[in-house]
Amino acid sequence: MTSDSAHGGGTSSRVRPWVCGTVVVLDLVGSFTGPDMLALRRSLTTALALRGVPLVVLNARRAGEIDAEALLIIIAAGRHAREAGGRLIVAAQPEPARPLDGVETRDTLEEALAELVRTKP
Numbered sequence: 001m002t003s004d005s006a007h008g009g010g011t012s013s014r015v016r017p018w019v020c021g022t023v024v025v026l027d028l029v030g031s032f033t034g035p036d037m038l039a040l041r042r043s044l045t046t047a048l049a050l051r052g053v054p055l056v057v058l059n060a061r062r063a064g065e066i067d068a069e070a071l072l073i074i075i076a077a078g079r080h081a082r083e084a085g086g087r088l089i090v091a092a093q094p095e096p097a098r099p100l101d102g103v104e105t106r107d108t109l110e111e112a113l114a115e116l117v118r119t120k121p
């Protein structure tokens with residue numbers, strides 16, 4: 001996987017993918033609003049397609065604002081992961097972010113990884 005960047009409106013966001021065993025981790029850096037969320041969409045699509053049973057963690061510890069459209073992308077990705085027998089967990093969700101209906105969350109990246117390792121299919 002390669003890292004992905006999006007630039008728009010003077011802001012910069014990055015999605016840095018890496019693999020931890022069978023889990024794909026996407027580190028989110030910066031705000032994901034408007035055109036910046038395209039990097040998120042591309043990275044999630046790739047992460048979900050890497051394995052037959054997708055196990056994905058979105059590490060939002062360094063994420064800034066995540067707009068409503070980006071949240072819908074995350075919700076849809078979580079649904080896709082579940083339908084494929086996998087899971088998507090958002091770790092360290094920023095405080096101002098809205099609740100993600102139907103998406104699992106954990107307080108830290110470590111908790112999310114431990115959860116996926118413990119219950120992997």
